[in-house]
Amino acid sequence: MNQVAFDLRNAQWRRSSFSGDEGGNCVEVASNLPGTRAVRDSKNPAGPALVVSSSAWTMFLTGITDGTLNV
Template identity: 55%
Template sequence: MRVDLSAASWRKSTYSDGQEACVEVADNIPPGVIPVRDSKNPAGPALLVEAGAWSAFVASLKAAALLG
């Protein structure tokens, strides 16, 4: 699948504390898919993750953080 990400608004986690080496995500480009890229290489490729899979991934990270 080819997706035009030129209009994507990329963001890093607030937990990144301004670090350069982070994962960035863009929301709603295209709907139902979450683009993910390496902040050190913004012109590089982006991984496209189905929105449901991304939600499950984030939920598992939050659950692991709670366990400690």
């Protein structure tokens, strides 16, 4: 598997609106990075992030929304 390093120092993270306020199982997404989306665990902001293309992120969200992607 190829791994590419992304510079996420300028990422502007936002918490999912579905996460609630408990501070538990939260996901944060950075969408200000050209052509990519980054996802991380809010409990471990210095930990790894999943980086995908903007088009892959859109397909993921569409699949979740319209029910064609079962997770």
